Structures are given as C-alpha cells and as structure tokens.
Amino acid sequence: MEKMIPHRLSILGHPQRLAVFRLLMRRYPDRVPATELAQALGLKPNTLSTYVSALLQAGLVTQERVGTSLRYAVHMDATRETIDYLLMDCCRGRPDICSPNLHPSPIAETVMRNPTYNVLFICTGNSARSIFAETILRDMAGDRFQAFSAGTKPRSELNPFAIEVLEQKGHDVSLLRSKHISEFQGGDAPDFDFVFTVCNGAANEECPSWQGQPVTAHWGLPDPVKVEGSDAQKSLAFQQTYGALRNRLSGFANLPIASLDRMSLQNAVDDLGQLNEEGSAI
Structure with missing residues (x-):
C-alpha cells in the first residue's frame, strides 16, 4: 500500500486528472458515462481515456461496461486509504494539525x-x-x-x-x-x-x-x-x-x-x- 501512495499523489498532481477525479467524487456513488465526463470537462474522448487510464492504474477509480458505454466511479476504499495514510504518516495522527473537523458542523x-x-x-x-x-x-x-x-x-x-x-x-x-x-x-x-x-x-x-x-x-x-x-x-x-x-x-x-x-x-x-x-x- 505504501508504494502506491506516491504514485496516486503523482497521478492527482496533474490538473486535468484531478479534475476528472473531483467530478467523480461529486457524483459518488454514481457511475458516470465516459461521454458525460468528456462533455462536462470539455475533453476529447481520447484525451479523457488517457486520464482515466492513469486513474485506473492508480486504483483511484473503477470501470464498468453497460452495453456499449463505459462508466466510471471513484474507488472509495482506495481514496480513504490514501487520505488515511496522509493523516497518519504526514500528520502523525494529530487531529490538531490535520483534522478537517476542528470546528462544529x-x-x-x-x-x-x-x-x-x-x-x-x-x-x-x-x-x-x-x-x-x-x-x-x-x-x-x-x-x-x-x-x-x-x-x-x-x-x-x-x-x-x-x-x-x-x-x-x-x-x-x-x-x-x-x-x-x-x-x-x-x-x-x-x-x-x-x-x-x-x-x-x-x-x-x-x-x-x-x-x-x-x-x-x-x-x-x-x-x-x-x-x-x-x-x-x-x-x-x-x-x-x-x-x-x-x-x-x-x-x-x-x-x-x-x-x-x-x-x-x-x-x-x-x-x-x-x-x-x-x-x-x-
């Protein structure tokens, strides 16, 4: 798992790949068709395919075929795993440094x-x-x-x-x-x-x-x-x-x-x- 974290962070460091990931996060738990992703982000289909392939290889999204359509969703377990690693390792598990819940909702x-x-x-x-x-x-x-x-x-x-x-x-x-x-x-x-x-x-x-x-x-x-x-x-x-x-x-x-x-x-x-x-x- 530790070996995957730098790779995932590197993948998300690209602005357009991050944009794809963020859109899928907003739509979670939906599976979003590739055509809708491309249209929403103003990307050509082959460009979107490149970005999604990188996210798939990093384990950050999942893919499902429905008929002739490919649909994508965030892999929430991998996402939580990545965030948890950052909180526990980089922040040493200290809520006073990294917790997003310091203030009452x-x-x-x-x-x-x-x-x-x-x-x-x-x-x-x-x-x-x-x-x-x-x-x-x-x-x-x-x-x-x-x-x-x-x-x-x-x-x-x-x-x-x-x-x-x-x-x-x-x-x-x-x-x-x-x-x-x-x-x-x-x-x-x-x-x-x-x-x-x-x-x-x-x-x-x-x-x-x-x-x-x-x-x-x-x-x-x-x-x-x-x-x-x-x-x-x-x-x-x-x-x-x-x-x-x-x-x-x-x-x-x-x-x-x-x-x-x-x-x-x-x-x-x-x-x-x-x-x-x-x-x-x-």
Whole structure:
C-alpha cells in the first residue's frame, strides 16, 4: 500500500486528472458515462481515456461496461486509504494539525440552538426538479426543515408542467420562483446543514465549497423538461420525477438526524439518492 501512495499523489498532481477525479467524487456513488465526463470537462474522448487510464492504474477509480458505454466511479476504499495514510504518516495522527473537523458542523450547532435544518436543492435551471424538492420538503416537514432551491443557470420562469403537477398535489405555488445559486453564497445567506444536487449538470459543474461543511449528496434524476411527445407523455414524466423526489424526501424527513454520526448520515442520504418513484433502488 505504501508504494502506491506516491504514485496516486503523482497521478492527482496533474490538473486535468484531478479534475476528472473531483467530478467523480461529486457524483459518488454514481457511475458516470465516459461521454458525460468528456462533455462536462470539455475533453476529447481520447484525451479523457488517457486520464482515466492513469486513474485506473492508480486504483483511484473503477470501470464498468453497460452495453456499449463505459462508466466510471471513484474507488472509495482506495481514496480513504490514501487520505488515511496522509493523516497518519504526514500528520502523525494529530487531529490538531490535520483534522478537517476542528470546528462544529452546522448540524451540530443546529441541534444545540433549535431543531430546524436548512436544506438547499440545486439544479441547472431551477424550473422543475429542485423546485419540486423545495416544495415537497417545505410542505412535508416544514416544522423541521427550511427548504430552499437554486439553479446554476436558472430559467426566467418555472416550467408550466411542473407548476401543474404541484397544483394537482395541493401545493401552494404562489411564492415559487427561479433563483440563481449566488443568492445563497453571500454573507447574509443561511448556513446550510444539507446541500443536494438533483440534476447531473449541476453536480458536474465546479461550485464553490459551502461554508461550515454541510452534508452534501447527489440525487440526480432525468430531466423531465427534455421529454418529447404529447402533453400527456410530458406530464407523466413530471409526475414520475415528483414521485421519486417525494419518496426520497419522505425517507430524509424521517431520518434520526440528531442521533446519527456524520458518516452514517452521509451514507443514509447517499442511499436515498438511489430510490425511484416506487421506492426501489435505481
């Protein structure tokens, strides 16, 4: 293992290889198609293949073939092994030197002051999926959660099919609007306890790190806005997206957050991100 650490660090020392690795970390535990990786990072397929091959040889990522598509994911055991080695060897196991958890997380502080958690849902357009999530959580468990949503490239108006579904489900849509993520990055923005991306496009983008180390997860779902066909087919796609998010958020709202350690909580929200409309793993 010790012989592999310098090799892994050398591989990650290359900016573009590091960019591939970081994107896969943001998408964990998803397996990301090579075509999507190349598009998100602006790389030619053969260039991406070179970078991924180096990461594979270092044991930092895994590869899986699905039909004609190659998909990649972070090898989390190898990643933890590398980080643990740095902490134990370079930092001599001293938390006062290297621990990333010197300061209380917003979740710990929230439990101490009041049991209301701030949750942000991010998508690209902030016109459907993230709006669904914000509205569902607000109406499902508004006594425990303050829900917000934003887009990295928000649309000027909400999708009419999304609004129709929300109204059919009995939600108040009068105050909903598309918002840019920058609204939640200033000094007067809420301190978030949880940040979820609900579309692959937003997860693939390079976003600033959130102050206070909120728990983050990727709950990617297909974009119902892109569904073609009749109005009935489009409406069905929005209904399915709403159902999948409601399933995930029902599980999230019922988590015993205050009694879970951070790793258990992270694993729980990662698992919820794999549920579909029927409550089965994707």
